[in-house]
């Protein structure tokens with residue numbers, strides 16, 4: 640049975656999607672079987688992998704609302720060993736429609752039960768809110784990664800997020816845990832960024848990932864080409880940082896060594912898989 644993680648922070652634009660896509664693709668390229676779930680109506684994780692959200696045959700919406708099986712809604716092999724449950728703006732409706740459905744907070748978790756053993760890691764990219772989509776994600780996973788942007792007021796809203804995580808833990812998912820906090824868009828030249836890192840470290844003494852994700856134009860550019868940072872610019876500082884963060888995540892999850900032959904660094908497998916992705 641694989642480990643499931645949610646990337647959550649109700650604050651917008653803090654690096655949830657960039658982190659989800661980068662960690663998911665690195666783990667898959669390293670040999671683990673990975674499922675990435677886009678739980679955000681913006682569908683940014685979907686388009687970051689170069690998949691057109693307008694032509695998705697099935698999506699997270701169908702799984703949550705229509706009861707479609709996850710296995711029937713996937714984009715299989717969006718990359719080698721990386722499947723995607725995509726999202727598009729229809730998912731915004733789910734936030735409202737879920738309210739009147741039974742087991743409204745557990746629908747994603749229940750849907751995942753049938754496929755979890757097929758993956759080593761399941762990553763869920765949450766929307767920037769604490770609504771039912773995020774609650775479904777938190778109820779479905781073992782661990783939460785909280786990305787925090789190194790900027791003024793970074794800690795604002797964090798208490799609310801921690802409260803929501805605690806609430807889900809008490810009511811729905813006793814095993815839920817924050818596996819780590821990752822600082823994103825770090826600019827070492829500014830005193831503010833260093834101050835923010837210190838503040839967050841005080842707030843989460845044992846939870847901070849050692850890796851700091853630098854502010855990098857390459858990270859911002861990659862999604863517009865539908866490429867992961869490892870495909871777009873594998874030697875960039877952003878790629879190096881996400882490789883190191885992914886290693887920390889794998890270590891904290893105590894993932895068994897990947898069964899399949901690792902293919903990271905093989906250009907053929909990385910770019911070839913981009914075009915072979917299909918859906919069933």
Ligand code: ATP
Pocket residue numbers: 650651652653654655656657658679681683765766767823824825852853854855856858859860862877
């Ligand atoms: P939302 O809350 O809207 O879902 P998010 O938390 O998922 O946002 P991202 O989409 O990952 O955040 O990042 C926000 C923007 O910042 C994007 O345009 C992304 O390309 C860019 N970005 C993310 N990380 C970095 C970075 N380390 N350096 C520079 N730009 C970055």
Ligand code: MG
Pocket residue numbers: 655656657679683684764765766
């Ligand atoms: Mg996002």
